[in-house]
Amino acid sequence: xxxxxxxxxxxxxxxxxxxxxxxxxxxxxxxxxxxxxxxxxxxxxxxxxxxxxxxxxxxxxxxxxxxxxxxxxxxxxxxxxxxxxxxxxxxxxxxxxxxxxxxxxxxxxxxxxxx
Amino acid sequence: xxxxxxxxxxxxxxxxxxxxxxxxxxxxxxxxxxxxxxxxxxxxxxxxxxxxxxxxxxxxxxxxxxxxxxxxxxxxxxxxxxxxxxxxxxxxxxxxxxxxxxxxxxxxxxxxx
Numbered sequence: 001x002x003x004x005x006x007x008x009x010x011x012x013x014x015x016x017x018x019x020x021x022x023x024x025x026x027x028x029x030x031x032x033x034x035x036x037x038x039x040x041x042x043x044x045x046x047x048x049x050x051x052x053x054x055x056x057x058x059x060x061x062x063x064x065x066x067x068x069x070x071x072x073x074x075x076x077x078x079x080x081x082x083x084x085x086x087x088x089x090x091x092x093x094x095x096x097x098x099x100x101x102x103x104x105x106x107x108x109x110x111x112x113x114x115x
Numbered sequence: 116x117x118x119x120x121x122x123x124x125x126x127x128x129x130x131x132x133x134x135x136x137x138x139x140x141x142x143x144x145x146x147x148x149x150x151x152x153x154x155x156x157x158x159x160x161x162x163x164x165x166x167x168x169x170x171x172x173x174x175x176x177x178x179x180x181x182x183x184x185x186x187x188x189x190x191x192x193x194x195x196x197x198x199x200x201x202x203x204x205x206x207x208x209x210x211x212x213x214x215x216x217x218x219x220x221x222x223x224x225x226x227x228x
Contacts, residue, residue: 004157035218042203042220043158058215090157098209101146101165104216106157 002026006091006107013081013114021076021110023091029105031097032074033058034066036087037109043090049074050097081114088112121204121222129227134191136222138204139184145209147180147187148216152201161189161202196228 007022025032033048045058049068063085065077074093078085088111092104122137138147146165150158164171164180164187171178177190191198201223205216 033215040220043218045215045217048215092158101163101207103148103160103163104150104158104205106159108157109155 004091004093004105004107006089006110008110009108010111011113013078013112015081015083015114017081019078019081021078021089021091021112023074023076023107024072025074025091025093025105026072027093027095027105028071029093029095030071031095032068032091032093033104034064034074034076035090035092036060037090038087046076046089078112081112083114086112086114121202121219123222124220125223125225127225127227128194130194130196132194134194134198134224134226136189136202136224138187138189138219140187140204140206140219141185142206143208144182144206146207147178148205148207149176149178149187149189150203150205150218152203152221154200158203191224194224194226196226198224199226200224 004025034046035043037043044060046064047066049055052071055066088109090109091107094104095102120139148163149161152158162173162178164178175192180187201221203218203221205218207216
């Protein structure tokens with residue numbers, strides 16, 4: 001059971017480039033989300049999805065797009081990378097979206113540097 | 116909008132000692148969760164305490180919750196070098212259409228062998 005798989009592990013982009021961070025889970029989880037982690041800021045929610053075809057914004061959605069065409073996959077797209085998007089990105093999933101106290105399962109992160 | 120604030124930001128202890136970390140939050144919650152993050156890795160869920168619970172145990176972990184003070188503490192007893200990691204609290208409120216877990220800024224624990 002692989003859990004939550006993120007690719008790539010590391011990425012360097014130039015300002016203005018676009019890219020997609022991949023996330024896949026094999027636990028048939030309903031809920032998937034993306035967080036970014038910056039020093040001293042903890043984890044901040046970017047976007048989340050409560051099921052295939054349904055996405056919504058978190059705390060810091062600007063500059064990012066998501067889609068959820070299947071239960072398993074939840075890619076995060078950077079449309080035009082900026083140095084402020086230099087961060088570590090985590091994908092996380094949970095069994096259901098509300099009311100059941102289910103914990104989040106995290107991937108191992110993608111370390112992104114934008115120069 | 117950061118919900119949780121951990122205290123202290125960093126903690127260094129000797130192996131065998133107990134480690135206590137605190138989390139304060141701002142709004143009402145339905146549950147509070149603690150996660151652990153080893154360097155360079157994703158977060159791992161440790162323990163969940165519901166708003167109607169005051170204390171919970173799991174192995175060497177003890178979590179307390181005081182909803183009147185909007186605070187929680189995580190106690191790790193008889194710490195080991197392998198407990199060295201960052202620890203985060205996260206709060207959840209069922210009030211919206213979808214529950215979101217909001218994380219604090221974390222406590223960095225170093226256990227010296």
